[in-house]
Structure formats: C-alpha cells, structure tokens
Amino acid sequence: VCPTAALTEVNHTRKVWKALHDPDKYVVVQTAPAIRVALGELFGMEAGSLVTGKLAASLRRLGFDQVYDTDFGADVTIMEEAKELIDRLENGGRLPMLTSCCPAWVSFIEHQFPDMVDIPSSCKSPHIMFGTIAKTYLAEKMGIDPKKMVVVSIMPCVAKKAEAARTELSIDDHDNVDIVITTRELGDMLKEAGIDFDKLADEDYDHPLGESTGASVIFGTTGGVIEAAMRTAYEWITGEELEQVEFHQLRGMDGLREATVDLKGREIKIGIAHGLGNARQLLEDIRNGKSEYHAIEIMACPGGCIGGGGQPYHYGNDEVVKARQRSLYKEDQGKKIRKSHENPEVIKMYEEYLGEPFYGELAHKLLHTKYTPKERI
Ligand code: SF4
Structure with a gap:
C-alpha cells in the first residue's frame, strides 16, 4: 500500500447507488469477461467458479435497468482490430500492431515509449466501445435520451477508472462510460444489499447487445485477445472456414511468449507479454530490432x-489465477459461436448502423481513437 495514500483505491459504489436511486436515470451495466470467473470467490465459492448466470441475475436484483456483457464489446473490438491488422499488413502500415485493450499498458507506452505511440491499435477498449454503442445505437433503438443514460462498467481493473475519464475516448463531449467499479466493489454492493449470490438461479444478459462468442470470453486471459483476433483474421485473409478455432501456441502462462500462426502459407509472427517487466522487455527488443512481429498483445x-x-485478492497464489483461466477456456468451449465475426447481434448492428468495420465512417468515428506521446514519468 502506498504510504502517502496516493494510490489508495477509490471506491465508486456510492455513485452507482445514487444513479440506481435516481428515477430520472436509465442505468445500464456491463460486465468484463474476467468478472465471471472471480466474483464467486467473494462468496465462498471455489477459485475460478464460473458464475456468468448468477452475475446477470445479481445485477438485476441490484436494480440495473439493463444488464449487458462487455463480451459484446469485445466481439466488436475484434471486428475492428482484425480489419486494422489486415489493413496494416496489406497497405504498409506500422508493424507490429499492439492490441489496445489494456489502459495501463497504453498509458505506459505514451509515457515510456513515446516513439512507439503509433503501434497500438486505434481501437478503443471493449468496455469503452460498449459504452459508446449503448449511448448511440442502443439509446436510439430504445428511444432513450443518452443524457439520461448512465453506463456502469464492472471491471477487473483499477486502471479502467482512469481510462473512462480520458477525453480522447469521449464522443460529442460526453463520457461513454460514466462509472467504473471493480469486482471487489461489486462484491461490496451485493453484500450491502443482502443478496445471497451463491443461491441465485442463472439468468441471461439482455438483448440486443447481450449475445457474445467464445472469442470474446477469452479476452480475460493473457493471449486471449490475439487468439480471438486470429480466429477472425484467418477467415478474412484466407476466405476459408477455420475448423480448429483453438490456437494452443498462443496460450500458457509464461510471461513472455512468441508464436507463429500459419494463415494458409502466410505466417503471422506474434509476441505476447504479461506483467510490466516482461512487457518492457518485449518493447525494448522491438525498438532495438531484436524481434520482428506482426502483432503483439500486452x-x-x-x-x-x-x-x-x-479482482478478489489472490495473495500471489498462481493456482487461483490458473483456475480462473481454465474457466474462461471452458466457457469458450461451451459457446455455440466461437468467432467474433459470427455474432449475429454484432452483424446486425453493423448492417443497421455502423457500416463497414474499420473503414465505415461511423464505425471509425465511434470506435477508434488516437494516442499522443506524453512526458516521461
Ligand atoms: Fe490491463 Fe490489468 Fe486492467 Fe486487464 S486488469 S486491462 S491487464 S491493467
């Protein structure tokens, strides 16, 4: 814990309660992929228990008007990111392309590697994309004034709070995500409300925007974002169906990994890092010309x-994190649809509203951003 308290976790649960009790507000909630494999631990369940259905049910008991899954936003991210990767590969764009879902890492690049600020994908992260879609497409579809809509993100991450406040991610001068709370803060709210979480019957997310694929679920683990992107890029580049959707060469827990994915004769070199020290090493190797990748995930x-x-504290016990990882892969395996570009609600939204992924004017305006070099700290 920071001795000056500068790094004390800010608790935003009061803000959420206030919005839920305001009759003039329409409160929409979204849950990140990693929440469903960790929240149960706060209620005495085994590490890695998969509680997707109980999670949706518990949020309705708290009083949210609509309960959604950030996984939908992750599928949209893949539509945009896979297209962007193909565009960079085919049109001489800057390589490698770095997946941009992790705001802590994006901020680290801006401050520590300002000369490489053009490598992250221009895609906003999945929960920011979801918030943007909620306040535009969904609001329009449901006839709700977006100014009355409050979007709450339940995230595994403290950095997502700062990310939601970044002005370059807002649209028309308003935030797309209004409040971010962590898994632990959600646990506090459920306990405060006296909800017996472990006894709840499973419920589904709301629709539209509640459908998601196995590809989006694995965003929650190291290697998952790039695997999801490869499932889509493979089919878009080769024009053929990908039968074996699992890219085991991208999986694992080693802090620094590399793999080559063969897209029918076209080799894509991938680097993966998790943890700050490993990530720094990966970027320094790229900067010094020691490693050449087409895509990296950090x-x-x-x-x-x-x-x-x-997330619930695991006190350095890697077995807890591995149990959560196994559960995400299990949820992916159990999904009927496992490639983002086959999500029927995503396809419908592009047809009705966004236009072409990445190149469409509205898709680009709403779902992409720019990063700027910042002073070294
Ligand atoms: Fe990045 Fe960690 Fe936040 Fe995930 S939880 S987005 S890895 S900072």
Whole structure:
C-alpha cells in the first residue's frame, strides 16, 4: 500500500447507488469477461467458479435497468482490430500492431515509449466501445435520451477508472462510460444489499447487445485477445472456414511468449507479454530490432485481466489465477459461436448502423481513437 495514500483505491459504489436511486436515470451495466470467473470467490465459492448466470441475475436484483456483457464489446473490438491488422499488413502500415485493450499498458507506452505511440491499435477498449454503442445505437433503438443514460462498467481493473475519464475516448463531449467499479466493489454492493449470490438461479444478459462468442470470453486471459483476433483474421485473409478455432501456441502462462500462426502459407509472427517487466522487455527488443512481429498483445497484470488489480485478492497464489483461466477456456468451449465475426447481434448492428468495420465512417468515428506521446514519468 502506498504510504502517502496516493494510490489508495477509490471506491465508486456510492455513485452507482445514487444513479440506481435516481428515477430520472436509465442505468445500464456491463460486465468484463474476467468478472465471471472471480466474483464467486467473494462468496465462498471455489477459485475460478464460473458464475456468468448468477452475475446477470445479481445485477438485476441490484436494480440495473439493463444488464449487458462487455463480451459484446469485445466481439466488436475484434471486428475492428482484425480489419486494422489486415489493413496494416496489406497497405504498409506500422508493424507490429499492439492490441489496445489494456489502459495501463497504453498509458505506459505514451509515457515510456513515446516513439512507439503509433503501434497500438486505434481501437478503443471493449468496455469503452460498449459504452459508446449503448449511448448511440442502443439509446436510439430504445428511444432513450443518452443524457439520461448512465453506463456502469464492472471491471477487473483499477486502471479502467482512469481510462473512462480520458477525453480522447469521449464522443460529442460526453463520457461513454460514466462509472467504473471493480469486482471487489461489486462484491461490496451485493453484500450491502443482502443478496445471497451463491443461491441465485442463472439468468441471461439482455438483448440486443447481450449475445457474445467464445472469442470474446477469452479476452480475460493473457493471449486471449490475439487468439480471438486470429480466429477472425484467418477467415478474412484466407476466405476459408477455420475448423480448429483453438490456437494452443498462443496460450500458457509464461510471461513472455512468441508464436507463429500459419494463415494458409502466410505466417503471422506474434509476441505476447504479461506483467510490466516482461512487457518492457518485449518493447525494448522491438525498438532495438531484436524481434520482428506482426502483432503483439500486452497485458499489464500477471495472467491478464483474470489477475487484475480489482479482482478478489489472490495473495500471489498462481493456482487461483490458473483456475480462473481454465474457466474462461471452458466457457469458450461451451459457446455455440466461437468467432467474433459470427455474432449475429454484432452483424446486425453493423448492417443497421455502423457500416463497414474499420473503414465505415461511423464505425471509425465511434470506435477508434488516437494516442499522443506524453512526458516521461
Ligand atoms: Fe486492467 Fe490489468 Fe486487464 Fe490491463 S491487464 S486491462 S491493467 S486488469
């Protein structure tokens, strides 16, 4: 704990209660992939218990008007990010492309590697994309004034609080995500409300925007974002169906990994790092010309978001993080649809509203951003 308290975790649960009790507000909540494999631990369940259905049910008991899954936003992220990767590969863009879901790492690059600020994908992160879609497409579809809509993100991550406040991610001068709380803060709210979480019957997310694929679920673990991107890039580049969707060469818990994915004769070299020291080494190797990749995934937390700073404490016990990882892969295996570009609600939204992924004017305006070099700290 920081001795000056400068790094004390800020608790935003009061803000959420206030919004829920305000009759003029329409409160929409979204849950990140990593929450469903960790929240149960706060209620005495085994490490890695998969509680997706109980999570949706518990949020309705708290009084949220609509309960959604950030996984939908993750599928949209893959639509945009896979297209962006293909664009960079085919049109001489800057390589490698870095996945941009982790705000801690994006901020680290801005301050520590300002000369490499053009390598992150321009895609906003999944929960910011979801908030943007909620306040535009969803608000329009449901006839709700976006100014009355409050979007709450339940995240495994303290850095997502700062990310939601970044002005370059807002649209038309308003935030897309209004409040971010962590898994632990959600646990506090459920306990405060006297909800017997472990006894709840499973419920589904709301629709539209509640459908998601196995590809989006694995965003919560190291290697998952790039695997999800490869599932889509493979089919878009080769024009053929990907039958074996699991890229085992991208999985594992080693802090620094590399793999080559063969897209029918076209080799994509991938680097993966999690944990800050490993990530710094990966970027320094790229800067010094020691490693040449087409795409890299970096997550600041060990294990990725399953080991995030807002998750139930695991006190350095790696077995807890591994149990959470196994559960995410299990949920992926159990999904009927496992590739983001096959999500029917995502496809419908592009047809009805966004236009073409990455190149469409509205898709680009709403879902992409720019990063700027910042002073070294
Ligand atoms: Fe947040 Fe950690 Fe996930 Fe990065 S890896 S998004 S810092 S929880």
